[in-house]
Amino acid sequence: MDKGLSLRNVTISKGGTPLLSVTHDIKPGEVLTVMGPSGVGKSTLLAFITGTLAADFRATGEVWLDGHNITQAAPHQRRVGILFQDDLLFPHLSVGANLAFGLQPGGSAAERKAKIDEALEEVGLSGFADRDPATLSGGQKARVALMRMLLSEPCGLLLDEPFSRLDAALRAQVRDMVFDRARARELPVLMVTHDADDAHATGGVIITLGG
């Protein structure tokens, strides 16, 4: 069994025009960065991996995660976590309920609550469970989104320009937090960005698309 996220001969095209082709193995705890200006199809690659590619794109190749071919799997059965540049916390749920949405089913109500409190504490947000996500600051939202994703116990992590909405001071802090946790959980990480700073901070392989 190969742990990690493998892209095997993945090519994506739109209307007959090829956008990108990638072959790469990302080992647990490693980060692959895909760089390029906007419009070259970086996000399409992530959509292909999450299984949400729009109908007007054509993709070939395979995606393997921890020894399973997930290319044809339903989006909710792939165990691929994703963070976007917006936090995308569910606005109708409290901070705690957002985390509970991510937390895998099982356990008593008290156990689940304890896990959520623990997750909040881990990112310095103790006591935030009943808050309305819309009342949080940008950095706080980013941390909740990260913990929500980690509580769903993904086997791989995708980052879609995850730090570009944060100001410079927060940026490095949140970035370190994300990469530290991904490394601690031995998750393979695929990040797309157009920011060279972010790319070099990973210390991993960088692929540049679109010249």
Next chain:
Amino acid sequence: MNRRRFLPVLPILTLLVMLGPVLAGLWGTLLPAFGHLPAAGLTGPSLDPFRDLFDWGGLPRAVMLSITTGLLATAISLAIVMLVTAGWSGTRPFRALERLLSPLLSVPHAAAAFGLAFLIAPSGWMSRLMSPGLTGWDRPPDLLIVQDTWGLTMTAGLIVKEVPFLLLITLAALGQADAQRSVTISQALGYGRLTGWLKTVFPRVYAQIRPPIYVVLAYSMSVVDVAVILGPNTPPSLSVQIVKWMSDPDLAMRLEGAAGALLQLGLVIGALAFWRLGEVVVASLGRRWIASGSRGKFDPVVAQLALFAGASSALTVLLGLVVLVIWSFAGFWGFPDPFPDTFTLRNWMRFGPGTLDALGETALIALTVAFVALILTIGCLEAEYRFGLSFSQRAVWLLYLPLLIPQTAFLPGLQTLMLNVGADVGRLPVILAHLVFVLPYVFLSLADPFRAWDTRMGTIAAALRASPNGVLWRVRLPMLLRPVLTALAVGLAVSVGQYLPTLLIGGGRVATLTTEAVALASGGDRRAIAVYGLMQTGAALVPFALALLLPALVWRNRRGLRHG
């Protein structure tokens, strides 16, 4: 798993529910129009029905009425809405109009028509307020204002209801037209606000709102309830006469009615073609106007006039409701007195119980229809999201088809068809008939907000291992609570206001608030009419209020869902 097989067929099912009765009804109109009505022992084909129709002395006038009321009501309400939007969008008076929009929209046509009649009739409120001081009248003057021969009052009754509808769809279209920046640019180039809007924004907005405008035209040409209340009697408009023929105990009269229905369809198609031609002419004149570079000298005057017209239109509906309220509590109210001598609860005690029966029937039908329409709509939109099964741009016109084909053209046919196959009239067929008109409105109301939902929310939820159904029920629908409830309220209001389907398909045995209210029109008992009209308005208005209130209450602690 069941759902997975069910969902993809929903769009087809929806189209069938919506268009099936229309096509069947047209077929059922076509046969008797050419003399084929087995139920009456007649077999065709023959041209006798048309011969009888053209022998009817009232036909030329009835045809003229249909054409003039339709074209006038559409053109005038469109002009008011466009000029008000051009001159005032973004300003304080415009926002006041916007706030009035929901209540104005939910007032049923019949109630608005009664209100107008009670306002401007010779013995109406206006005349009372001005008499005898300004007019010298101490008894109602002998003038034919309501039900005038030219159908002008009927046209006015249509205009006051179509203005809010056209304003609503214009507001929706404005969001996508990038209007504000275009107006800013033209103002920087020295154009007046109104002229700048007309020259830059209007063409884009018009392209978007064209289908609903055609709906307004078709509706205004063939409306029945407003025509019964405000339109002329001798002869009545073509659609009213068709309904009379169809309700005649002599089945043979249905042949003439069916011929009239086909003529009505032809008139609407002709008028739509004429309107299309008008568009081409206006477009060419407009291009010349734009090329002339005129900056809009008369903008302030035109804008003031437009605002006056728009405000009058809104005020008419609201004052109409006020006068309904007064009449519903009125004791003795002698002519030139501005208010009744006494206010009493007697009218409500007397007519209240009867309205409650009708309210029960109305609510049962409306709730069933609106919920079915909502489920079908959400199913269609969700199928579009999951499987990419969407209506193509051309197929969107199919949504408007039931609203473009005059009710009087296919409902009589549907009734005749049911008669031929021996199907029973009653509540269930009425529900199916209402669905034809409710579905398009519910779909059009929900489609934009449903599609505008950030699908990355769905990607996130799926990445958190929520199944497609889980995403729908736990994320998408809760987030869309407000538009979903609004669509439901729209469906309820449309169903509450339906007159002709209830009357014809119900065979006169299904008594809703609307059919009861319109039936009172000929009797002229203002107190009874007022009570029924207000109950009808309430039945349409309360759901809208709830649709605003409930989300605010449920999501009171969720800032991200306010104004959403």
